[in-house]
Amino acid sequence: MARLQASGVPEAAKAAEQVLSKSPTACAVTLRSLRRARVAGSLEEVLNEEFRVSVACLGSADLVEGIRAQVVDKDRNPHWSPATIDEVTDAAVATFFAPLGDLELGLTAPTTIGDQQ
Incomplete structure (x- = not known):
């Protein structure tokens, strides 16, 4: 984000502003997810x-807060x-990747993708 903000490109600064307005936890989870997918x-x-990440997001307090701000109270x-x-924290992000046991999607045998940050 700092590099986007410091780039001097108006579109980059706007992109950073948009990302920083989103749930910090969701941003960190998304980045880790993309890196792990690579x-x-x-x-x-x-x-x-x-x-796994989608299921964890459904239980996230930030999901509820985002719905409240956008849909219920509409205060944005x-x-x-x-x-x-x-x-x-890394620990908070890691909880989104925790195995689901019997609820796993199960497209492959259980594996652990490299823990890329």
Whole structure:
């Protein structure tokens, strides 16, 4: 984000502003997901992991907060927890990738994609 903001390109600064307005946790999870997909052994592995992340997102407090801000109260002022990307911990992000046990999508045998940050 800092490089986008410092680039001097108006579109880059606008992109950074848009990303920074989103859930910091969701941004961190998305980045880790993309990085892990890059080193995955197959599309099926990526889809299995995307399913895990999607299920975890459904239980996320930020999902509820985003819906509140956009749909319920329509104040367009979400209060993310944590509030900034710097406050998002690796441990919090890792919970989105935790195996689901019997609820796994199961396109491949259970594997662990390299833990790319």
